[in-house]
Amino acid sequence: xxxxxxxxTQAADxxxxxxxxxxxxxxxxxxxxxxxxxxxxxxxxxxxxxxxxDLIGQAQxxxxxxxxxxxxxxxxxxxxxxxxRDAHQFRNALLVEQPNGxxxxxxxxxxxxxxxxxxxxSALASSQWPALADIARKxxxxxxxxxxxxxxxxxxxxxxxxxxxxxxxxxxxxxWFYTPELFESDALNQRLQEAGVAPDMADxxxxxxxxxxxxIQQAGLRLPESGWRATGGKKGHHSExxxxxxxxxxxxxRAYPGCEW
Amino acid sequence: MADMPLWEVFIRNQNGLHHKHVGSLHAADEKMALQNARDVxxxxxxxxxxxxxxxxxxxxxxxxxxxxxxxxxxxKIYRHPTFYDLPDEVKNI
Numbered sequence: 511x512x513x514x515x516x517x518x519t520q521a522a523d524x525x526x527x528x529x530x531x532x533x534x535x536x537x538x539x540x541x542x543x544x545x546x547x548x549x550x551x552x553x554x555x556x557x558x559x560x561x562x563x564d565l566i567g568q569a570q571x572x573x574x575x576x577x578x579x580x581x582x583x584x585x586x587x588x589x590x591x592x593x594x595r596d597a598h599q600f601r602n603a604l605l606v607e608q609p610n611g612x613x614x615x616x617x618x619x620x621x622x623x624x625x626x627x628x629x630x631x632s633a634l635a636s637s638q639w640p641a642l643a644d645i646a647r648k649x650x651x652x653x654x655x656x657x658x659x660x661x662x663x664x665x666x667x668x669x670x671x672x673x674x675x676x677x678x679x680x681x682x683x684x685x686w687f688y689t690p691e692l693f694e695s696d697a698l699n700q701r702l703q704e705a706g707v708a709p710d711m712a713d714x715x716x717x718x719x720x721x722x723x724x725x726i727q728q729a730g731l732r733l734p735e736s737g738w739r740a741t742g743g744k745k746g747h748h749s750e751x752x753x754x755x756x757x758x759x760x761x762x763x764r765a766y767p768g769c770e771w
Numbered sequence: 772m773a774d775m776p777l778w779e780v781f782i783r784n785q786n787g788l789h790h791k792h793v794g795s796l797h798a799a800d801e802k803m804a805l806q807n808a809r810d811v812x813x814x815x816x817x818x819x820x821x822x823x824x825x826x827x828x829x830x831x832x833x834x835x836x837x838x839x840x841x842x843x844x845x846x847k848i849y850r851h852p853t854f855y856d857l858p859d860e861v862k863n864i
């Protein structure tokens with residue numbers, strides 16, 4: 511790993527930013543893994559768990575990066591960050607911890623995140639933080655495939671049967687208000703943007719909208735009216751769902767600390 | 772699965788010169804068939820190119836014709852090019 515760090519950035523800021531990225535990948539990957547053995551048919555079962563493994567691999571890179579920023583960090587590697595933190599220490603967006611619901615909910619959540627990830631990591635590929643730029647270039651290849659897969663399903667379900675259309679519209683109505691949080695910019699974003707490490711999230715949101723909104727229309731869906739919007743993930747304020755995810759994900763390391771298999 | 776016909780999958784590996792049949796899968800259309808083939812059959816770096824063909828488009832010889840079609844070749848060894856010296860430069864034959 512390239513250990514050079516950008517000038518004018520604090521180790522704690524870099525750690526926090528890598529945690530946000532890594533936790534999004536980890537929790538979405540964990541959610542998708544719940545489909546293992548439950549996919550709508552064998553081929554899609556394998557496809558969803560492939561996506562899950564890609565995301566968990568991304569999380570490992572990003573969380574290792576986070577763990578290596580602050581000297582004597584008690585969470586000294588990706589495994590400790592994944593298995594030993596409590597819910598309030600997770601920095602993922604609320605969208606990724608939402609339950610899988612039916613296949614339409616899973617596909618819609620995936621598509622919304624895939625486009626977000628593609629735009630974000632395309633920008634991060636030219637980050638002034640070399641280690642992060644290296645990771646971004648690697649994960650982009652995976653994300654581009656994820657987006658093809660979820661984007662094709664979005665269209666197929668939206669233009670499919672009356673039932674698939676109704677289920678996808680329901681998913682959109684349920685999940686749309688979790689998307690503004692993905693583009694929230696706080697003081698940390700501002701500092702890293704000034705240092706050339708992270709992009710302007712308003713710009714990422716414009717790119718995201720210009721791709722997602724036409725795709726939703728072409729799938730025959732209508733965007734929900736604006737209203738309530740979810741927020742809090744970056745501050746560690748999570749929905750009740752995250753606790754259940756962690757209980758399952760962390761059980762083994764909590765019950766048998768340091769266990770390897 | 773009624774709406775999802777069977778497809779045959781052919782993969783060309785890294786050093787392969789031609790696509791080889793590797794198996795079959797279900798998919799609703801050719802895009803889904805290619806993606807499913809990628810997800811099911813190339814997880815362990817098996818390939819760099821995929822073909823899919825809807826199984827109904829494959830016409831097969833009749834197994835009952837096996838003797839009539841294939842056994843007459845058994846006693847015609849002179850059709851094998853084993854009686855020629857091959858120049859070293861010829862790699863793929």
